Structure formats: structure tokens, C-alpha cells
Amino acid sequence: MSANTRSLENTMLKTRLKSMLRNSLPTLAMIALIPIWELVCWLFEVPEFILPRPSAIAEAFVAVEPQRWLLHLGATLYIALAGFALSILISLPLAVLLVRSEFLNKTLFPILVVIQSTPIIAIAPLLIVIMGTGDAPRLTITCLITFFPLVVSATTGMLSTPEELIELSRSLRGGAIREIWQIRLPYAIPHIFSGLKVGITLAVIGAVIAEFVAAEQGLGYFVQFSTSYFKIPQAFAALFFLSIVSLMLFKAVRWTQKIWFGWSLQKSS
Amino acid sequence: MKNYVEFIDVGHEYTLADGQRMRALSPINFNIQRHEFVSVVGPSGCGKSTLLRLLSGLIQPTEGEVRIFDKPVTEPQDEVGIVFQKPTLLPWKNVLDNVLFPLRHKFGRVLPADKQRASQLLEMAGLGSYQQHMPGELSGGMQQRVGIVRALLLSPDILILDEPFSALDALTREEMGFELLRICREQKKTVLFITHSISEAVLLSDRVVVLGGRPGELVDNIEIDLPGQRDNSTLQHPDFAAYTRTIRNYICAPHKTGEQEKTGESAKTDEPRKAVSPHKGAA
Amino acid sequence: MKRPFRLKSLLLTGAFALISQATLAADKVTFQLDWLPGGDKASIYAGIDQGYFADEGIEVKISQGRGSTDAISKIATGSADVGFADLVALLVARANDQVPVKAVYSVFSEAPHAFFTVKGNGINSVSDVAGKKIATSPFTSSNIFLPLLLDLNKVDQDSISLVKADPGSLAPMLLTGNTDVVISWITDAEKYRSQAAKAGKELTVMPWYDAGLKFYATSVIASERFLQQRPDVARRFIRAYNRAVEFTWAHPQQAAEAVHKQVPEVDVDVAVATINSIRSLVYNDASASAGLGNFDHQRLADTWKSTAIAQKLDPASFDPETAISREPKLAAE
Ligand SMILES: Nc1ncnc2c1ncn2[C@@H]1O[C@H](COP(=O)(O)OP(=O)(O)O)[C@@H](O)[C@H]1O
Ligand SMILES: [Mg+2]
Numbered sequence: 114m115s116a117n118t119r120s121l122e123n124t125m126l127k128t129r130l131k132s133m134l135r136n137s138l139p140t141l142a143m144i145a146l147i148p149i150w151e152l153v154c155w156l157f158e159v160p161e162f163i164l165p166r167p168s169a170i171a172e173a174f175v176a177v178e179p180q181r182w183l184l185h186l187g188a189t190l191y192i193a194l195a196g197f198a199l200s201i202l203i204s205l206p207l208a209v210l211l212v213r214s215e216f217l218n219k220t221l222f223p224i225l226v227v228i229q230s231t232p233i234i235a236i237a238p239l240l241i242v243i244m245g246t247g248d249a250p251r252l253t254i255t256c257l258i259t260f261f262p263l264v265v266s267a268t269t270g271m272l273s274t275p276e277e278l279i280e281l282s283r284s285l286r287g288g289a290i291r292e293i294w295q296i297r298l299p300y301a302i303p304h305i306f307s308g309l310k311v312g313i314t315l316a317v318i319g320a321v322i323a324e325f326v327a328a329e330q331g332l333g334y335f336v337q338f339s340t341s342y343f344k345i346p347q348a349f350a351a352l353f354f355l356s357i358v359s360l361m362l363f364k365a366v367r368w369t370q371k372i373w374f375g376w377s378l379q380k381s382s
Numbered sequence: 383m384k385n386y387v388e389f390i391d392v393g394h395e396y397t398l399a400d401g402q403r404m405r406a407l408s409p410i411n412f413n414i415q416r417h418e419f420v421s422v423v424g425p426s427g428c429g430k431s432t433l434l435r436l437l438s439g440l441i442q443p444t445e446g447e448v449r450i451f452d453k454p455v456t457e458p459q460d461e462v463g464i465v466f467q468k469p470t471l472l473p474w475k476n477v478l479d480n481v482l483f484p485l486r487h488k489f490g491r492v493l494p495a496d497k498q499r500a501s502q503l504l505e506m507a508g509l510g511s512y513q514q515h516m517p518g519e520l521s522g523g524m525q526q527r528v529g530i531v532r533a534l535l536l537s538p539d540i541l542i543l544d545e546p547f548s549a550l551d552a553l554t555r556e557e558m559g560f561e562l563l564r565i566c567r568e569q570k571k572t573v574l575f576i577t578h579s580i581s582e583a584v585l586l587s588d589r590v591v592v593l594g595g596r597p598g599e600l601v602d603n604i605e606i607d608l609p610g611q612r613d614n615s616t617l618q619h620p621d622f623a624a625y626t627r628t629i630r631n632y633i634c635a636p637h638k639t640g641e642q643e644k645t646g647e648s649a650k651t652d653e654p655r656k657a658v659s660p661h662k663g664a665a
Numbered sequence: 666m667k668r669p670f671r672l673k674s675l676l677l678t679g680a681f682a683l684i685s686q687a688t689l690a691a692d693k694v695t696f697q698l699d700w701l702p703g704g705d706k707a708s709i710y711a712g713i714d715q716g717y718f719a720d721e722g723i724e725v726k727i728s729q730g731r732g733s734t735d736a737i738s739k740i741a742t743g744s745a746d747v748g749f750a751d752l753v754a755l756l757v758a759r760a761n762d763q764v765p766v767k768a769v770y771s772v773f774s775e776a777p778h779a780f781f782t783v784k785g786n787g788i789n790s791v792s793d794v795a796g797k798k799i800a801t802s803p804f805t806s807s808n809i810f811l812p813l814l815l816d817l818n819k820v821d822q823d824s825i826s827l828v829k830a831d832p833g834s835l836a837p838m839l840l841t842g843n844t845d846v847v848i849s850w851i852t853d854a855e856k857y858r859s860q861a862a863k864a865g866k867e868l869t870v871m872p873w874y875d876a877g878l879k880f881y882a883t884s885v886i887a888s889e890r891f892l893q894q895r896p897d898v899a900r901r902f903i904r905a906y907n908r909a910v911e912f913t914w915a916h917p918q919q920a921a922e923a924v925h926k927q928v929p930e931v932d933v934d935v936a937v938a939t940i941n942s943i944r945s946l947v948y949n950d951a952s953a954s955a956g957l958g959n960f961d962h963q964r965l966a967d968t969w970k971s972t973a974i975a976q977k978l979d980p981a982s983f984d985p986e987t988a989i990s991r992e993p994k995l996a997a998e
């Protein structure tokens with residue numbers, strides 16, 4: 114009996130270890146890459162301004178005081194998150210309008226596509242001139258970059274609601290607002306979350322682009338500053354920091370979905 | 383004899399996105415009487431779901447008139463509950479909340495008494511211990527049961543079911559059929575049951591309306607006169623086989639024999655054809 | 666007995682308040698940089714650090730920029746009052762669009778454009794670039810003056826091959842031998858030099874002002890609105906800034922530390938080296954004869970003429986004097 118339970122525990126442990134290994138595989142792969150990278154740089158004497166060694170990047174990272182990192186991180190996070198939140202506040206009602214009205218869908222959607230295909234980085238300096246040097250242009254740039262996948266995913270999600278549910282709603286005469294609020298929007302949640310996952314990484318990119326154009330703080334600004342002083346390892350350190358932040362935000366969106374909208378994950382699995 | 387539902391020369395044409403009109407249903411006549419269980423059978427695309435939409439008031443017929451309780455149907459009615467082919471439960475709500483959904487959707491709120499009633503209905507459908515489960519955790523059959531309970535919540539007199547068991551395996555399907563029958567008898571429902579399974583239609587119904595063709599037209603309207611309570615033994619009854627064969631002949635080879643032309647004529651009247659001795663038909 | 670005493674002290678405090686009113690309710694001025702902070706912008710940071718602006722009752726807020734045109738448009742739209750910009754960019758902007766911005770103080774009275782190359786390339790003067798590969802960034806104003814420079818030095822334009830690349834990639838291109846010459850600004854020489862040193866190479870800098878291109882470059886510019894509505898503040902600002910310039914090149918170390926104090930990302934060493942290496946842009950024959958910060962009429966006319974020719978504009982179509990306001994400076998004297 115006890116031998117039996119022990120072997121059961123063993124297999125359970127084994128599967129858990131296996132899944133842990135599988136989950137940490139990407140991280141392990143990245144970690145494994147570091148010594149190879151270091152070795153290649155050392156063997157071929159790759160100049161620092163072309164590809165700095167991981168050790169040089171690490172050194173550059175440590176050389177910057179933690180408060181400075183936090184300051185830049187805070188600035189970028191603020192713009193990325195506030196811009197992202199704003200983008201959600203704009204996109205969801207917009208998606209509802211697009212779903213509800215054939216007319217708006219025909220007139221508004223092409224405009225959205227035009228905005229989306231405009232290289233935001235090209236109009237960013239204009240935005241600064243128009244909106245001044247405060248947070249407004251930075252938030253606008255972040256919003257412009259993130260809103261499209263959100264609108265599209267929310268619209269697609271709401272339109273993918275089974276026709277039967279819409280008929281049920283109409284047979285109950287529940288009204289347009291309840292149709293959106295109680296059926297279409299929740300049904301779009303899985304889609305909206307895939308949009309959010311794309312959106313959050315785009316928000317970071319948006320914040321960085323905005324910082325390239327006008328900023329005195331932020332990781333994007335710091336990257337630009339470092340390259341303008343040819344401090345390539347420092348620029349790389351900032352880039353790594355940036356991608357880790359991006360990854361964390363992405364995970365945060367996933368956790369949010371898992372905790373509050375766990376049901377929406379079942380579909381994919 | 384009171385007609386709860388009347389289809390009077392009802393035909394329907396859909397208007398397509400490009401403005402073209404597409405006929406889905408040729409004008410037909412038939413009635414459903416009080417507490418009667420009527421099935422509609424016919425091949426795919428003959429307008430069965432269109433019938434459901436017409437009766438539930440989701441669409442207006444382009445010809446004729448649909449009447450419920452002697453009043454024309456001009457908008458969705460409270461007297462009608464609908465069960466769809468797919469359970470279409472809300473994946474973010476548990477079973478109990480799914481059943482309560484029509485109330486929440488119609489009135490925006492749910493009272494404790496409603497919850498009690500929903501629980502009772504679930505209990506009756508054998509789902510008492512699954513109230514807190516999420517739809518994803520239930521089998522297809524159980525999900526469809528929840529769908530039926532949801533349709534019963536607002537206590538409609540008339541229940542329309544559109545191929546409710548077509549996604550289920552054969553065994554579950556039969557079992558669910560009898561279960562539905564029991565519920566409908568208990569709750570005294572008048573039922574329009576849409577299916578493309580002939581045996582299912584014969585097994586459960588008091589009457590079978592056969593649709594055929596594209597656009598759909600009424601091929602026959604057969605009273606099913608099988609003795610006793612419907613259960614597994616009904617399947618063994620010789621008349622059962624005869625009825626199914628008759629209907630299968632309509633559907634598999636329509637408008638071929640003289641007899642079918644005659645039935646086509648009889649279909650134009652709203653008087654259901656009295657059992658044309660299925661024994662003879664079988665012979 | 667107590668009461669009058671108290672009153673007296675109150676009056677006294679009031680008087681003090683009046684005297685120190687300038688510092689209490691300082692005039693706020695937003696200063697727009699034309700690029701990121703660094704040693705070449707040390708003067709404004711030093712002025713703040715040394716309290717020169719505070720002495721004049723001015724509180725300066727620095728706003729970073731991304732190029733001269735960026736700075737000019739921000740000042741034109743009112744996001745900033747005063748700032749740095751290349752005079753050439755201002756002349757073009759005024760000639761084309763009549764932007765309401767004027768130059769009030771000349772910081773670099775020689776243009777910072779230069780050829781950078783590495784020792785051993787056989788290039789020792791501007792005329793040696795004939796037949797070479799030259800890399801430049803796409804948007805620098807230097808590009809406009811290149812044909813003029815080549816003409817002046819009798820270099821056949823068709824003999825050179827000009828490639829355009831992102832500013833950040835110019836130094837690597839030069840050091841890896843992907844290009845023979847790079848067009849850059851003397852203000853960046855220090856950054857190139859330290860990169861070159863890391864690659865075991867030595868940088869050669871050939872300023873274009875040594876090869877015949879003589880004109881004004883970085884200047885302090887101000888919006889016309891600021892000059893009209895707050896002429897007194899403008900006057901005091903220029904007075905303080907002039908002191909800041911003198912301090913910066915007299916005490917490069919302290920000036921560089923001032924930058925670092927306000928922008929920790931800037932290294933003191935690099936900033937000191939930069940300040941030293943661009944001294945000739947500030948202190949030269951032109952500024953010696955006209956006076957530090959002043960625009961000489963003839964040199965200004967020459968600057969516009971070169972610009973107009975390079976930009977294919979009619980030199981007579983615009984009077985460069987209209988782009989300059991001499992008032993604040995004159996008042997300061
Ligand atoms: N909303 C609609 N618009 C246009 N045509 C439709 C629509 N719904 C159904 N049809 C057409 O009407 C015909 C009957 O459809 P339906 O009533 O769904 O048939 P069944 O349920 O018997 O398969 C089919 O040819 C179908 O293509
Ligand atoms: Mg159908």
C-alpha cells in the first residue's frame with residue numbers, strides 16, 4: 114500500500130519536474146546562449162561598438178545606479194501603462210460602435226486602417242509640435258500604436274458570438290445594451306485578451322518611440338542617449354531591461370486573464 | 383380541440399446582402415394543438431430553422447400569418463422558449479447562472495425565488511449536483527440539458543427545439559429524447575421539435591410534419607398513433623417501423639411516385655392526414 | 666509696548682521681501698536644447714549651477730530637444746521661450762516660413778562641420794577626400810554645405826561616393842573601414858576619439874572652417890513673443906548666459922560637473938574633453954572682433970549667402986538681419 118502511494122508520489126513528482134523543465138525551457142535556452150555569445154565575441158574579437166559581450170553589458174548595467182534605472186523604468190512604465198489604459202478606454206467603445214453600426218463600420222474602419230498604416234514614428238515629431246512637450250503627445254503616440262489590434266480583436270470577438278445567442282437575446286427582447294454587455298463583450302474576452310497581449314508589448318514600443326522623439330527620462334531615452342554617446346554596452350543593457358519589462362507586462366496580462374477570466378483560457382487549451 | 387399555434391399560408395423569402403431575394407419556404411399550412419408534441423423533419427436546408435424563427439417572432443413571414451393563441455406573431459413572444467442545436471451556454475457563467483441568464487437578460491436582475499426555481503428545474507433535469515459547475519466541465523448531453531432548462535425558466539407554454547440532439551451520440555440522444563418527453567408532459571408544454579432524424583421524430587411525436595425540397599414545402603402531416611407510453615419498447619412496435627419507412631420514402635425519393643403527389647395535395651389542407659394505415663404502407 | 670515693536674519687525678520683513686522679490690518670484694524661462702545634453706551644452710547648465718540666472722532673478726527650466734528644427738518649432742509654438750539652434754537652420758526657416766523666432770546670441774561663431782577620418786588613411790586635408798568614400802547621416806545640415814566646400818577646395822563632386830547612414834552607425838563604419846571619411850560635428854569629436862582609441866586607432870579631425878567655410882552656427886534663439894512681451898527678462902537672460910559662456914570655457918571641469926549634476930547620464934570626463942575640443946568654435950577671430958555673442962553684419966551676410974547658394978535660394982530674397990535681434994545684447998552692454 115505505502116509502496117504504491119510512494120510510487121504514485123514519484124510519478125507525480127516526475128511529471129511536475131518535467132512540466133517545470135518545459136516551462137523554464139525558453140529561459141534556459143536564453144541563459145545557455147550567453148556563454149556562446151561571450152565566446153564568439155572573444156574568439157573573433159568583435160568590437161564593442163558592433164556587438165558588446167554579455168559581460169560588458171552586465172558591467173554597464175551594474176555601473177548605472179539602481180535609482181537611475183528605477184527612474185527611467187518608472188517613466189517608461191508610466192507612459193506605456195497610461196497609454197495602454199487610454200487605448201483600452203478608446204478601443205472597446207469604438208469596437209462596440211463598429212459592431213453595432215454597419216454605417217460606422219463602413220466609414221470608420223477605413224480611417225482606422227489609414228491611421229494604423231501611418232508610420233507613427235514619422236508623425237511623432239508633428240504630434241510633439243501640436244501637443245507640446247508634456248505627457249499628452251507621448252500618451253497619444255502610445256495610444257495610436259496600440260489601439261488597432263485592440264479594436265480589431267474586440268470587434269472580431271464580438272462578431273464571433275454565436276448567432277443563436279444573439280437570437281436568444283432578441284427573443285428575450287433584452288435590448289442592445291444588454292446584448293453588448295451581457296453577451297457580445299464577454300464572448301469577445303478571449304479575443305480581447307489576445308489583443309491585449311499584443312497591445313501591451315506594442316505599448317512599450319510606443320512609449321520608447323515617444324521617448325526617442327521627446328523625453329528627458331525613460332528607458333527609450335536612455336537607449337538613445339547611450340547610443341548618441343557610443344556607449345553601446347549601456348544601450349544593450351537598457352534594451353535588455355526593456356525587453357524584460359515587456360515580457361513581465363505580457364505575463365501580467367496573462368495572469369490577469371488567468372485570475373479573473375480563467376474560463377476564457379479553456380478554449381485554447 | 384384548441385390550436386395553440388397556426389401557420390396560415392406562411393412562406394418566407396430572405397433578402398440577401400446584395401439585395402437579392404431567396405425563397406426559403408413555400409407557403410405552408412399546419413397547426414399545433416394544445417399540449418401536442420409536433421416534430422418537423424426534412425433534409426438540411428428545407429427551411430426548418432426558418433420555421434423556428436417565424437414562430438418565435440425573430441423574423442416576420444413575407445407571406446401569410448403565424449398565430450399563437452389566436453393572435454398574430456409580430457415580435458418575440460414570452461410564451462415561446464427556444465432550444466438551439468448547439469447548447470450555446472455562456473462559458474463564463476456556471477450552470478445555475480446560465481439557467482438564470484434569460485431572466486437577467488430580460489429584466490436585469492434575478493430574485494432569490496428565481497434561483498430556487500432554477501434549482502428545482504435543474505434538479506428535475508438530473509443536474510442538481512452540477513449547479514456550480516462551469517459549462518466546459520459538462521458533457522455535450524448535459525450541456526444541452528442545461529440549454530433545455532434555460533428555455534423552461536420563463537415558463538413558456540410553447541417550446542421550440544431546433545435539432546437539439548444532433549450533436550450528441552446515438553445512445554445519449556435516445557435517452558435525452560425520452561427525458562425531454564417526460565419534462566414536456568410534466569410541465570404541460572406544447573412543442574415544436576425540429577429534427578432531421580426520422581426515427582427520433584416518430585418516437586417522440588404526436589404528429590410529424592414532413593418538409594421537403596428547396597425551397598421547403600410541406601410534404602405530409604402525419605399523426606403518429608402509437609400505443610402506450612413512448613419508451614425503448616416503442617422502437618420494437620411494428621407501426622414504428624412503418625411510420626419511419628413512410629417518412630423516409632418521402633425524403634429519399636420525393637415527387638417520384640403517384641402516391642407522393644397525392645400526399646402533396648393533402649399537404650395543402652391544414653387537416654392532418656389520419657394514419658393511412660402504416661401497416662398498408664409497409665406492405 | 667509690544668505692539669509697535671511687532672509692527673516694526675513686520676515692516677522690516679516686508680522690506681526684505683521687496684528686496685529679495687527677484688529671487689522669490691523669479692521669472693520663469695524655458696530653455697530648449699537642440700539635442701541631448703552634453704559638454705557642448707555645458708554653458709546653460711553651468712549658468713544655472715553657478716547661480717548666474719538666479720542672480721538676474723530668472724529661473725531656467727531646460728527642455729531637451731531632437732535637432733535644430735525641433736528646437737525652432739518648439740520655440741515658435743511657445744513650448745519654450747529661448748533655446749539653441751543652428752543659425753543656418755533658423756535662416757532657412759525664416760526665409761521659407763517666417764517663423765516668429767530670432768537669434769539673440771551667437772554661441773558657435775564657427776561652424777562645427779568637419780570631416781573625421783582615421784590616421785593612416787592618407788587623408789590630411791579637405792582636398793584629399795577626392796575619390797574617397799564619405800559617410801554622413803541623412804538629415805544633418807552639413808550635407809547642404811558639402812558641395813560648396815568641395816567647390817571651394819576644387820574637389821570634383823563626382824569623384825566622391827557619398828553614403829548616408831544613421832548617425833549611430835557612422836563611427837563603427839569609419840573604424841571598420843567601411844568608409845574612408847565621415848561627416849560629423851566637432852562637438853562629437855570626443856565620442857569618436859574614445860571609440861577610435863578602443864579600436865586602437867587615432868582620429869583625425871578636419872574642420873570645414875579651416876577649408877574656407879566661414880559662418881555662424883549654434884546660436885541662442887528666442888521667440889518674438891518672448892522678446893516683445895518680456896524684453897527685460899530677455900536682457901537679463903542674455904547677460905547671465907554671457908557670464909555662463911565665459912565661465913564654461915574658463916572652468917571646463919566645473920562646467921562639466923554642473924551638467925553631470927543635473928543630468929547624471931552625462932560623464933564628466935567626456936564633457937570636459939568636449940568643452941575643450943570645441944573652444945575654437947566659441948573663441949576665435951570672429952568672436953574676438955565682434956565681441957562674444959555678437960553677430961557681425963558681414964559674417965552674417967556671408968552665412969546667409971552660402972546657405973542660400975547651397976539651398977538654391979535667391980540670396981537677395983531675404984535679409985538675414987531680420988532673423989537677428991540685437992536688442993537684448995546691446996542692452997546688456
Ligand atoms: N439569414 C438567412 N439569410 C439568407 N438565407 C438564409 C438565412 N437563413 C437561412 N437561409 C437559407 O434558407 C434556406 C433554409 O434554411 P434553414 O431554415 O436554416 O434550413 P434548415 O434549418 O432546414 O437546414 C437555406 O437555403 C438557407 O441557405
Ligand atoms: Mg437548421
